[in-house]
Amino acid sequence: MTAVLLEGVSKVFNAGRADEVTALTAVDLTVERGEFVTLIGPSGCGKSTLLRLVGDLTQPSTGTVTVAGKPAATARADQEYGIAFQQAGLFEWRTVQRNVELPLELRGTSKRERRERAREMLDLVGLGDFAGHYPAQLSGGMQQRVAIARALAVHPPLLLMDEPFGALDEMTRERLQDELLRICASTGTSTIFVTHSIPEAVYLSDRVVVMSARPGRITEVVPIDLGPRTEATRQSPGFFTGITKVRRALRGEAVPAGATS
Amino acid sequence: MNRRGRLVLGALGAVVVGVLLWEGYKAVGDPDGTMLFGTRILPRTDDGAMPHVWTILSRFGDPELSGGDPIWLVVLQACLFTLRSVALGFVAGGLIGLLLAVLMQRLRIVERGLLPYVILSQTVPLIALAPVIAGWGGRLSIGAYPWQPWMSVTVIAMYLAFFPVAVGMLRGLQSPAPIAEELMRSYAAGWWQTLVKLRLPASTPYLFPALRLAAAAAVVGAVVGEISTGTRGGVGRLVIEYSREATTDPAKVFTAMIGAAALGLAVAALIGFSEFLLRRRRVRA
Ligand SMILES: Nc1ncnc2c1ncn2[C@@H]1O[C@H](COP(=O)(O)OP(=O)(O)OP(=O)(O)O)[C@@H](O)[C@H]1O
Numbered sequence: 392m393t394a395v396l397l398e399g400v401s402k403v404f405n406a407g408r409a410d411e412v413t414a415l416t417a418v419d420l421t422v423e424r425g426e427f428v429t430l431i432g433p434s435g436c437g438k439s440t441l442l443r444l445v446g447d448l449t450q451p452s453t454g455t456v457t458v459a460g461k462p463a464a465t466a467r468a469d470q471e472y473g474i475a476f477q478q479a480g481l482f483e484w485r486t487v488q489r490n491v492e493l494p495l496e497l498r499g500t501s502k503r504e505r506r507e508r509a510r511e512m513l514d515l516v517g518l519g520d521f522a523g524h525y526p527a528q529l530s531g532g533m534q535q536r537v538a539i540a541r542a543l544a545v546h547p548p549l550l551l552m553d554e555p556f557g558a559l560d561e562m563t564r565e566r567l568q569d570e571l572l573r574i575c576a577s578t579g580t581s582t583i584f585v586t587h588s589i590p591e592a593v594y595l596s597d598r599v600v601v602m603s604a605r606p607g608r609i610t611e612v613v614p615i616d617l618g619p620r621t622e623a624t625r626q627s628p629g630f631f632t633g634i635t636k637v638r639r640a641l642r643g644e645a646v647p648a649g650a651t652s
Numbered sequence: 653m654n655r656r657g658r659l660v661l662g663a664l665g666a667v668v669v670g671v672l673l674w675e676g677y678k679a680v681g682d683p684d685g686t687m688l689f690g691t692r693i694l695p696r697t698d699d700g701a702m703p704h705v706w707t708i709l710s711r712f713g714d715p716e717l718s719g720g721d722p723i724w725l726v727v728l729q730a731c732l733f734t735l736r737s738v739a740l741g742f743v744a745g746g747l748i749g750l751l752l753a754v755l756m757q758r759l760r761i762v763e764r765g766l767l768p769y770v771i772l773s774q775t776v777p778l779i780a781l782a783p784v785i786a787g788w789g790g791r792l793s794i795g796a797y798p799w800q801p802w803m804s805v806t807v808i809a810m811y812l813a814f815f816p817v818a819v820g821m822l823r824g825l826q827s828p829a830p831i832a833e834e835l836m837r838s839y840a841a842g843w844w845q846t847l848v849k850l851r852l853p854a855s856t857p858y859l860f861p862a863l864r865l866a867a868a869a870a871v872v873g874a875v876v877g878e879i880s881t882g883t884r885g886g887v888g889r890l891v892i893e894y895s896r897e898a899t900t901d902p903a904k905v906f907t908a909m910i911g912a913a914a915l916g917l918a919v920a921a922l923i924g925f926s927e928f929l930l931r932r933r934r935v936r937a
């Protein structure tokens with residue numbers, strides 16, 4: 392079954408006005424169950440917009456968005472996905488722990504289970520000691536990790552992540568990449584992940600979707616086949632080949648045969 | 653502790669400065685007031701217009717009328733009487749303001765249609781409004797209980813108190829960042845859940861300033877309401893009564909005015925204290 396299906400999707404902001412922006416045109420994209428798909432492209436090419444369309448946080452101007460076999464609006468109502476935005480977006484009046492508990496609270500999870508799950512997720516992102524702190528007491532990168540923990544806490548079948556690791560140091564970043572892959576693999580989670588880092592895209596993905604701006608569109612889809620990730624993967628020739636392919640695609644060079652969206 | 657110490661010091665300093673200004677001007681000012689181009693721009697400084705601070709203070713200890721209760725007791729009782737209208741008007745006005753804010757936040761149309769009237773309501777002169785409210789009230793009764801004059805005063809206090817809460821809370825409820833609203837949307841949270849989990853907690857920074865304004869407005873409304881409806885028993889009435897004796901007993905009216913000011917301060921302090929308690933609980937939680 393496909394997790395996400397976009398057919399002929401376009402998005403125009405402020406249609407008919409002087410400040411009209413075509414954020415996306417003619418986007419066709421399929422994400423299979425359990426697949427990890429990364430969006431990469433220059434700033435302003437519509438990556439966040441694409442993610443928000445999948446999450447039914449904004450509606451397409453044309454085309455259809457199907458999530459888990461349902462229209463996006465139904466999927467949202469059924470809480471089929473978890474999302475981590477480009478900004479952390481924590482509630483400053485809640486402690487770190489209670490921020491992570493928020494989605495569980497809204498699902499009516501029992502208090503004890505909420506607490507356990509939030510603890511588990513905070514340990515995962517390395518913030519177990521900060522459960523009682525308020526967001527304002529954390530650095531930007533730490534806040535971002537709380538937001539990631541919050542998105543993961545409900546074990547959603549689909550994860551939408553918008554540059555979640557952007558504000559993190561390299562060590563934390565690599566550790567969280569591995570953790571994310573482990574979680575997604577063990578729970579069969581499908582993921583759409585936005586990043587500006589080519590190595591990150593290649594390391595994480597089954598497919599890298601390369602986009603370009605003005606108007607925002609998918610120019611190429613680069614399949615990555617690195618097998619199960621290990622310590623050695625980041626040094627493997629296949630990894631570097633992948634990086635080269637994606638970099639070429641971003642520059643708009645050499646379209647490899649068979650690469651369609 | 654240090655901060656609180658400085659706060660107390662500041663408050664005391666303000667009182668001292670006020671007294672010094674009063675007595676200083678009284679000492680150097682022209683007894684007939686300072687005139688500029690035929691207009692008096694500063695008040696007279698004779699004992700009739702500006703009694704000495706100690707005269708006013710000692711007046712608190714003397715009986716109201718010869719042989720009656722001491723004036724501090726009379727003023728205190730009047731303040732407590734007014735406090736009932738203030739408290740009820742403040743609570744009712746706050747609730748109405750909150751309700752209006754929620755309604756306006758919920759429906760854009762309501763905001764467009766209602767907000768101008770909310771603002772307009774505050775431009776009606778209170779002096780004109782008070783007799784109208786008293787007049788309407790006179791024809792009402794709550795069950796078996798006839799309408800009391802102090803109820804009109806309460807309604808006037810409420811009428812002034814709801815406004816800052818309505819406007820402040822509307823801003824507070826609209827304050828969450830779009831990303832926070834989208835997050836709630838992504839959780840398929842309904843309107844009520846978004847209100848309780850996001851909008852209300854996000855609006856507390858707006859709530860307390862609004863409540864402080866509302867408390868001050870309730871005090872002003874109650875005192876002015878008492879004055880313009882002539883309601884007996886409250887401190888507003890005392891101000892009127894005592895000002896009639898201004899020529900024979902000039903310090904007397906100031907005791908009532910200090911009483912009214914103290915009432916406002918007490919109510920503001922109460923709000924400040926509840927804010928302090930809430931803050932502390934949040935930090936501990
Ligand atoms: N709410 C909006 N109203 C008007 N224009 C918008 C809105 N949201 C996005 N846009 C426009 O759509 C385009 C794509 O924006 P989007 O945020 O999706 O880019 P992005 O690829 O996520 O960029 P970045 O990498 O910088 O995050 C931009 O030109 C932006 O100006």
Ligand SMILES: [Mg+2]
Nearest residue numbers: 438439477553
């Ligand atoms: Mg973006």
